[in-house]
Amino acid sequence: MLQIKDLHAGIEGKEILKGINLTIRPGEVHAIMGPNGSGKSTLASVLAGRSDYEVTGGSVDFLGKDLLELAPEARAGEGLFLAFQYPVEIPGLSTINFMKTAVNEVRKYRGQEVLDAAEFLKLMKEKMSLVNIDKNLLTRSLNEGFSGGEKKRNEVFQMAMLEPRLAILDETDSGLDIDAIRIAAAGVNAIRSKENATLVITHYQRLLDYIVPDFVHVLYNGRIVKSGGKELALELEETGYSFLKNEMNIA
Amino acid sequence: MNDGLSTIEQQITSDYKYGFTSDFEADQAPKGLNEDIIRFISGKKNEPEWMLEWRLKAYRHWLKMEVPEWANIKYPPVDFQNIIYYSAPKQTKKLNSLDEIDPELRRTFEKLGISLDEQKRLSGVAVDAVIDSVSVATTFREQLGELGIIFCSMSEAIQEHPELIKKYIGSVVPMTDNFYSALNSAVFTDGSFCYIPKGVRCPMELSTYFRINAQNTGQFERTLIVAEEGSYVSYLEGCTAPMRDENQLHAAVVELIAMDHAEIKYSTVQNWYPGDKEGKGGIYNFVTKRGICAGVHSKISWTQVETGSAVTWKYPSCILKGDHSVGEFYSVAVTNHHQQADTGTKMIHLGKNTRSRIVSKGISAGVSHNSYRGLVSVAKNATNARNFSQCDSLLLGDRCGAHTFPYIEVKNNTAQVEHEATTSKIGEDQIFYCNQRGIDTETAVALIVNGFAKEVMNQLPMEFAVEAQKLLAITLEGSVG
């Protein structure tokens, strides 16, 4: 469903992604790990279509479409979702209103009927219980004054609402307490299916106990330098990233 | 990021949606202003002698006055001799039903989305529609009449309730108050009059749509609202004007009077033609709005959503004379392209235990300038006066300007005056966040702006809040790419 080939991207003339290759098939869960500053969030942003990043080479195919040609909102319409590492605050706009607009815009894009208030409420209730989020949070200004964990939980809620084909979770576990991680993982697992895929960016093996990945990749200095099964995450937890420097120096 | 912002500005292409003109025959005065023109206007309206004298007095005073220049706005001088001061759509006989209205006029209203028929009654809105200078239709007057409420055009009020007009006209905004109020006093052509008798709660929103239509027609309405003891009224004024190349002058005067325990809520949605992208054309909106809380425990609340006009100069104010009276000012002012707005309020605390609250939200895009100018004044005898002011500015792009000019004059040391101000920018990251959820940039800006303005929008009567939200979005269309 997602094929990234030799993707190069950067910002203000500085290259950050230096040739990424990654294929994700429907039904798979991939995890990306890697040291701070290695380019994980950059990869997520480039896939989501953030315009500050300039793509300087390579290609990305998403469900048969040239992803890089699509506007960010069209990517969302096609089923790409990004749970942000740093969710943005919008004063005066409640998550409910935000989601009502988002769900209906995405439905319009997909040629589906927009939901009326009652239908929307029904969907919302269903997803709220799925990710165990408090209604009060959803009536407050989007992310404004939310705790770190609340913001992340809100991202998971939004993901559940939008039912994406490919969800990218950028350190959604950071800041979550253990119970919340379980709930977030349950949210991800609930929408897991043969058709959908998930790309989890994380620093901690712990999340992967709940969202068990089919593949783990190590991103270092703008490249995927190592890929393996879920045991790679355990290995990294033990050894850290110091091996990378040695390996890279030899290479 | 840079790329993002320049597309933001390139895309400023929103067209004014209400830019059409209707061509019914106008019955109008020749261009220019002199005593004969004033006599012509007064004569057309069949006014009593005292009214004509009042106008002439204002005119003679106006001749001695100078155009105010202290506001943070720039525009070429207005040629007051190049304006037509009276223009009325031809309409010979009094209308008994809406079906008798000139079909062209009907279509104009329809394009504006004002339906004068049963729908409005069902939604509980009485409309006194003003096209150019003559009020053409007043609905639900009978229903209101049963409660003793008077809601009619100013011209009719002068004929039918001269004692009330004589008593209150110019009592809050004296004809000599300022250049434009003097001009208005001399040449005002119509407007609305509203009288709520003692103890009556007006059961519906009273609403007037003003519309400037014939070319080169200045519009000078006068609105007067009197709320007697213990009464309540909510009044909404909404405006749209068709597209024009030449600048048109609009200088209205609004006076509100609230007696003991009375409350007046006055809401404005102003969407006059702002001029084109290059700053050509557009309405000059120089308005004097003032209310007096004359009685104890009275309350006046101004809510305005200002999205139109090339130049706006407007400070709806409250004189808090009665003890325990309350004044409120809620404002959203949006400027785009070359629009300039200098708006705010004056809260004059005279009585004891008076309170005022100011919430101003300025939104600037393009190369526009948006200024808040507010005065909070506490007189020597106004013990325990309280004021809270919140002035927030939101910038779209980096070529526009937001300015805040708060003036505070306190002569009583029991007063508590608080002022808070913030300036923020719509962030690319906010827009991207929305984009990522499938929301296009236009809609994202509308969501963010409406969020920013929410506190004020919440003050609008329900029926108009939706319309006002749409207007914000229309005004800012294409201002962020």
Ligand SMILES: Nc1ncnc2c1ncn2[C@@H]1O[C@H](COP(=O)(O)OP(=O)(O)OP(=O)(O)O)[C@@H](O)[C@H]1O
């Ligand atoms: N807007 C930007 N301007 C300049 N440099 C940037 C920008 N965004 C990212 N970078 C740089 O690109 C590199 C990769 O950043 P990125 O956020 O992708 O790392 P990451 O792998 O997600 O790190 P972390 O684990 O800390 O979240 C870093 O060196 C960062 O400083």
Ligand SMILES: [Mg+2]
């Ligand atoms: Mg990151």
